[in-house]
Amino acid sequence: MSPLTETGVGRPAAILIAGPTASGKSALALALASGFGGTVVNTDSMQVYADLRRLSARPMPDEESRAPHRLYGTVDGAVNYSVGAFSREAGGILGEIEAEGRLPIFVGGTGLYFRALEEGLSNLPTVPEAVREAVRGRAEGRCTEDLHAELASLDPAGAQTLRPSDRMRVMRAIEVFEATGRPIADFQGQRRAGPLAGRPLLRFFLSVDRDELRRRIDARFVSMLEEGALDEVEALRARRLDPMLPVMRAHGVPGLIAHLDGTISRDEAIARGQGDTRRYAKRQHTWFRHQMGDDWIWTDPDSAFRIAVERLSAPGGR
Incomplete structure (x- = not known):
């Protein structure tokens, strides 16, 4: 069966490009957006932050000039940006892109963001800032x-579903109970549909040889530093933000802050950042393999481009 037959003939409402860091996602998205009138929409939880263009490998200005890009660098690092905020913004942006007659291309490495686009989210309550603080x-x-x-003293059943080491989720469950007096499980069964629910989609997961991906990750981290990533982290450090904020836990940030504080060497900070990123790439691969459906095409960037061109060039395509 050909890839075209496997993915179904017809015009996709959107293209989804996921994969581990350094797998070539952004280059593929830009090539398709440039060739088929697309708008690239960030689907990565770190590239949304304005503070870390270099360290998060956000598209550079010359790349952004070749096609419209949305949700890149739009959030300040002091904000605890969530998958719920992403889903709401992505839904509004999707309507704008469609009104412009352009092809939405969602690209990134955050699995929960992709899941939210289709499956929607649990209807968790908004936690007042006073309670969060x-x-x-x-x-x-x-x-x-x-x-x-x-x-466990507040919500025994909820505590049993969480690892004792999962600090962020444990704190989230406490926040929800403090804000509502109800266990977080009461809200997790209530879902609202995602903005892409029920639409014909073309979904790619870019799978790269493990040794090659490791080489790319290590080389890119060094290049990031040469291009100004350490200056970004130094500016972030000067803000003295809550260390639990997502931007403060971005891969490379803790090690580079430790280097700036004088507790580890530059080489040690590089090794720590590279190792953290490699482990994250492995988790991304595992998460998509086990959490997402069979309708994702696992392939390399070149094959993904060829399949997408076939779909978009077919009768009824763009």
Whole structure:
């Protein structure tokens, strides 16, 4: 069966390009957007932050000039940007892109963002900022296992579903209980459909040889530093933001801050950033393999481009 037959004939409402970091996603998205009147929409939880263009491998200005790009560098690092915020913004942007007659191309490495586009989200309540700050204040200086024990006293069933080491999710469950007086599970069964639910889609996961991906990751991290990533982290460090914020936990940031603080060498910071990124790439691969459906095409960037061109050039395509 040919790739064209496997993916179904007809015009896709959008193209989804996922894959591990350094797999060639952005280049593929830009090539398709340039050739077929597309708009590239960021689907990566770190590239949304304005503070880290270099370290998050955001498209550069010359690349952004070749096709419209949305949701890149639009959020300040002090904001705890969430998958819910992404889903809401992506839905609005999707309507604008379609009104312009352009092809939406969602590209990134954050699996939960892609899931939200189709399957939607649990209808979790908004936690007031005062409650969030109070929970974080109590958590400061406490180990995650202690926080997990606190959650178990509030929501025993919810605590059993979370690893005692998963600090962010444990704190989120505490926040929801503090804000509503109800377990987080009460809300997780209530879902609202995602903005791409029920639409014909062309979905790619870029799979690259493991040794080649490792080489790319290591080389790119060094290039990032040569191109100004350390200056970005130094500016971020000067802001003295909450270390639990997503931007402060971006791959490379903790190690480079430690280097700026004088506690580790530059080479040690590079090795730490490279190692963190390699491990993240492995988790991305595993997550998509087990969490997403069979309608994703696992392939290399060149084959993905060929398949997409076939679909978009076919009768009824663009």
